[in-house]
Amino acid sequence: MWQPRSTITLLLLPLTLLFAIFLYSGYRFSSKIIPMASIQPLRSLIVNPTSKHTATVIFIHGLGDSGNGWKPVADIFQRDPAMSHIKWVLPHAPERPVTANMGISMPSWFDIISFGFESREDEKGMIETMSSINALISAELSSTDIDASRIVLGGFSQGAAMSLLTGLTSERKLAGVVALSGWLPLKSKFQAMTTPHTTQTPVFWGHGTSDPLVLYRFGTESREFLTSKIGFKLTTGLTAGLDFRSYQGMAHSTCQTELDDLRAWLKRIIPQDSE
Numbered sequence: 001m002w003q004p005r006s007t008i009t010l011l012l013l014p015l016t017l018l019f020a021i022f023l024y025s026g027y028r029f030s031s032k033i034i035p036m037a038s039i040q041p042l043r044s045l046i047v048n049p050t051s052k053h054t055a056t057v058i059f060i061h062g063l064g065d066s067g068n069g070w071k072p073v074a075d076i077f078q079r080d081p082a083m084s085h086i087k088w089v090l091p092h093a094p095e096r097p098v099t100a101n102m103g104i105s106m107p108s109w110f111d112i113i114s115f116g117f118e119s120r121e122d123e124k125g126m127i128e129t130m131s132s133i134n135a136l137i138s139a140e141l142s143s144t145d146i147d148a149s150r151i152v153l154g155g156f157s158q159g160a161a162m163s164l165l166t167g168l169t170s171e172r173k174l175a176g177v178v179a180l181s182g183w184l185p186l187k188s189k190f191q192a193m194t195t196p197h198t199t200q201t202p203v204f205w206g207h208g209t210s211d212p213l214v215l216y217r218f219g220t221e222s223r224e225f226l227t228s229k230i231g232f233k234l235t236t237g238l239t240a241g242l243d244f245r246s247y248q249g250m251a252h253s254t255c256q257t258e259l260d261d262l263r264a265w266l267k268r269i270i271p272q273d274s275e
Contacts, residue, residue: 154178208250
């Protein structure tokens with residue numbers, strides 16, 4: 001079972017800190033608009049396609065990791081001839097103090113505020129990261145010939161949360177969104193943030209039943225919210241709806257079965273251009 005580097009780092013932290021990092025409630029959304037001029041471009045690791053470029057996957061790593069942590073997955077997928085057309089963009093999170101980690105700076109897409117189920121979320125940090133990810137998508141569109149409908153946005157853990165928040169509220173209709181071992185943040189405001197594209201955007205969600213960090217129930221509660229409140233349809237093996245996969249016994253990591261399922265989903269969502 002392969003683990004992103006962020007997971008290994010987190011396992012060294014006290015157990016109480018681990019739960020404080022990932023358990024959230026009391027969602028609230030700020031309407032503050034971040035001026036584009038204030039957005040610092042994200043540094044990214046690029047894995048270029050080995051055939052004609054017709055699709056891009058932007059994958060957002062988890063807390064304490066970097067884009068390098070997911071390069072092995074990109075390399076494995078790219079060796080599949082049916083995925084050689086995909087460019088992988090693996091951005092690096094900026095370092096920032098993490099409040100729940102005694103203020104120590106580490107790569108993080110937003111701050112972790114405090115312990116407990118009633119902890120507030122770092123709205124400002126999330127909004128800033130949404131702006132940075134959207135700017136990254138804009139840069140990809142302006143520098144290539146591909147359309148937004150050929151871009152998949154995905155992530156692991158904290159990166160999954162940001163991918164869901166960004167990809168499902170975007171004014172652009174992306175090819176799809178991937179959430180591995182994540183949760184949907186800002187639930188109390190998410191419905192007001194949706195667009196006509198939200199439920200038309202395919203989602204692949206993988207979650208381990210034994211995840212001790214982002215608990216499995218956080219995934220199922222997010223699934224229930226997306227289906228009952230937002231209108232997503234649960235599907236399996238299709239190019240639409242929410243494809244939610246449970247992996248028995250998997251902790252806060254990925255496994256070969258999940259990667260195989262993700263590979264098959266990506267082939268359906270952004271197939272190789274036949275032209």
